[in-house]
Amino acid sequence: MNYDNRPIGVFDSGIGGLTVLKHLVRLMPGERFIYLGDTARVPYGNKSPDTVQLYARQCAAFLRQHDVKLIVVACNTASALALQVLQQELPVPVIGVIEPAARKAVQATTNTRIGVIGTRATIASKAYEHSITAYAAPTTPSIYSVACPLFVPLVEEGWLDTPATRLIAEEYTRPLRESNIDTMVLGCTHYPMLAKVLAELMPNCTLIDCGECAANDARALVKPAEGTHTQINISMFVTDQTPAFTDLAERFLGFSVGQPERVSIDHVLDDKGQP
Amino acid sequence: MNYDNRPIGVFDSGIGGLTVLKHLVRLMPGERFIYLGDTARVPYGNKSPDTVQLYARQCAAFLRQHDVKLIVVACNTASALALQVLQQELPVPVIGVIEPAARKAVQATTNTRIGVIGTRATIASKAYEHSITAYAAPTTPSIYSVACPLFVPLVEEGWLDTPATRLIAEEYTRPLRESNIDTMVLGCTHYPMLAKVLAELMPNCTLIDCGECAANDARALVKPAEGTHTQINISMFVTDQTPAFTDLAERFLGFSVGQPERVSIDHVLDDKGQP
Numbered sequence: 047m048n049y050d051n052r053p054i055g056v057f058d059s060g061i062g063g064l065t066v067l068k069h070l071v072r073l074m075p076g077e078r079f080i081y082l083g084d085t086a087r088v089p090y091g092n093k094s095p096d097t098v099q100l101y102a103r104q105c106a107a108f109l110r111q112h113d114v115k116l117i118v119v120a121c122n123t124a125s126a127l128a129l130q131v132l133q134q135e136l137p138v139p140v141i142g143v144i145e146p147a148a149r150k151a152v153q154a155t156t157n158t159r160i161g162v163i164g165t166r167a168t169i170a171s172k173a174y175e176h177s178i179t180a181y182a183a184p185t186t187p188s189i190y191s192v193a194c195p196l197f198v199p200l201v202e203e204g205w206l207d208t209p210a211t212r213l214i215a216e217e218y219t220r221p222l223r224e225s226n227i228d229t230m231v232l233g234c235t236h237y238p239m240l241a242k243v244l245a246e247l248m249p250n251c252t253l254i255d256c257g258e259c260a261a262n263d264a265r266a267l268v269k270p271a272e273g274t275h276t277q278i279n280i281s282m283f284v285t286d287q288t289p290a291f292t293d294l295a296e297r298f299l300g301f302s303v304g305q306p307e308r309v310s311i312d313h314v315l316d317d318k319g320q321p
Numbered sequence: 322m323n324y325d326n327r328p329i330g331v332f333d334s335g336i337g338g339l340t341v342l343k344h345l346v347r348l349m350p351g352e353r354f355i356y357l358g359d360t361a362r363v364p365y366g367n368k369s370p371d372t373v374q375l376y377a378r379q380c381a382a383f384l385r386q387h388d389v390k391l392i393v394v395a396c397n398t399a400s401a402l403a404l405q406v407l408q409q410e411l412p413v414p415v416i417g418v419i420e421p422a423a424r425k426a427v428q429a430t431t432n433t434r435i436g437v438i439g440t441r442a443t444i445a446s447k448a449y450e451h452s453i454t455a456y457a458a459p460t461t462p463s464i465y466s467v468a469c470p471l472f473v474p475l476v477e478e479g480w481l482d483t484p485a486t487r488l489i490a491e492e493y494t495r496p497l498r499e500s501n502i503d504t505m506v507l508g509c510t511h512y513p514m515l516a517k518v519l520a521e522l523m524p525n526c527t528l529i530d531c532g533e534c535a536a537n538d539a540r541a542l543v544k545p546a547e548g549t550h551t552q553i554n555i556s557m558f559v560t561d562q563t564p565a566f567t568d569l570a571e572r573f574l575g576f577s578v579g580q581p582e583r584v585s586i587d588h589v590l591d592d593k594g595q596p
Contacts, residue, residue: 085368086362086368087362088367092477092563092565093360093361093561093563094561094562094563094564096561096562097361097561166564166565195474195477195478196471196474196478196480196485198474199470199471199474202367202470203470203471205471208492210471210485210488210489210492213484213485213488214485217483217485286368286369287369287371288367288368289369289441290367290441312587
């Protein structure tokens with residue numbers, strides 16, 4: 047089989063998915079990436095399953111127009127609520143961020159007590175619980191889930207290590223600390239930015255970065271490009287040109303990507319929901 | 322002139338506008354109200370002017386389909402970025418939340434030092450500064466503006482008076498307290514929910530509720546219904562049926578409104594942007 051030089055598509059409700067893209071680029075430096083952030087409708091985490099599915103299908107349809115060979119759903123909410131419908135509809139492989147992290151958590155725990163933190167929608171979907179339970183079978187793990195809706199705005203404000211952030215993190219993680227978990231899934235792509243505060247609060251707990259796990263799975267699916275490539279090749283699209291994007295993108299990715307291109311994806315599906 | 326029995330239209334990016342609706346209902350109990358919350362695309366506060374204008378025009382077009390006699394833009398971001406275009410385009414009066422609050426602040430201040438807090442987009446628009454300056458002329462007031470982007474998520478979490486909320490409010494209001502303001506505009510419809518914490522931090526400061534000011538202006542425009550009406554008449558529409566809506570609505574309004582009707586407004590304007 048020859049090397050497939052089509053790009054890898056990655057989408058997220060906004061900028062959080064850039065923490066996933068960061069690992070994808072690190073692990074597959076020879077690949078071309080198309081990133082779409084649905085910044086006109088961000089966040090997905092407090093929207094209904096119907097709406098999240100529609101938005102995810104529009105994002106995927108846009109990426110398909112760029113002839114991608116693989117789609118990474120770099121958003122926990124969309125992975126929880128829309129992965130299955132995307133995998134059924136699309137002729138290319140689709141990877142979410144939940145199953146890879148759930149598998150890693152099951153491998154990492156030694157006392158079978160696992161914590162999961164995420165947005166309200168991700169936690170309400172119970173997607174991590176189902177996935178962790180499935181991977182752990184026949185063992186039955188104890189799973190403790192907490193929605194942490196204030197973490198995303200704190201990260202987007204750049205309040206990564208302020209007294210307020212510590213207080214809120216202490217509050218959210220209290221039930222997890224009391225449950226004596228030894229492994230915690232950061233079930234939202236923004237949360238790795240809070241890893242320092244969380245690690246200090248839970249020093250004996252393995253933190254699982256869902257983006258890193260998904261990037262590992264993506265690498266296993268893609269035949270490596272030949273030779274060594276060091277030039278980073280990312281085409282960046284957003285549905286709204288928000289003032290904070292460039293700064294936040296640099297903070298999330300660890301390098302600068304310049305101004306993204308703005309696109310409209312509201313009409314990428316027809317009235318019947320077809321591309 | 323006979324009493325005009327058409328309803329009053331009110332829209333917001335989500336639920337914040339319900340603090341405005343609350344005052345409208347209190348001041349005009351005989352009126353019918355159509356409320357639209359664009360919960361599928363909330364929040365507007367971190368989106369670009371173009372996108373906010375498009376969304377506001379779609380909201381207004383939807384309300385116009387219900388033959389409203391007056392539109393209240395119960396959202397500071399939309400008032401800051403889209404009021405003028407709505408007033409130019411629509412054949413009915415359109416009231417925003419900024420000018421009424423700016424006028425009230427100018428009347429309330431005695432030392433001509435006024436603070437304004439709001440979302441990032443509202444503060445960046447400088448809409449309050451322009452409006453306050455215009456009303457205060459020929460006096461030149463000193464205006465101190467601070468964006469408080471964490472307040473909306475705190476309110477939506479119901480963290481109205483927690484230690485973290487106090488800490489964040491202390492941080493945000495520090496420059497305002499140091500500036501010796503005697504009047505502060507709560508330039509976001511969510512912020513009246515934090516009035517207790519803010520009043521404790523700034524005991525010598527008059528807090529201006531933009532929704533109450535806008536409701537006063539709306540009443541002045543509408544010929545009162547005859548007789549006494551005590552039945553509250555609100556038709557509630559949302560663009561996404563989010564799980565938290567009913568609870569939050571009750572908390573914001575002070576009474577229960579039941580389940581809202583979900584509508585789609587993405588296609589309410591044609592390709593040329595016409596209704």
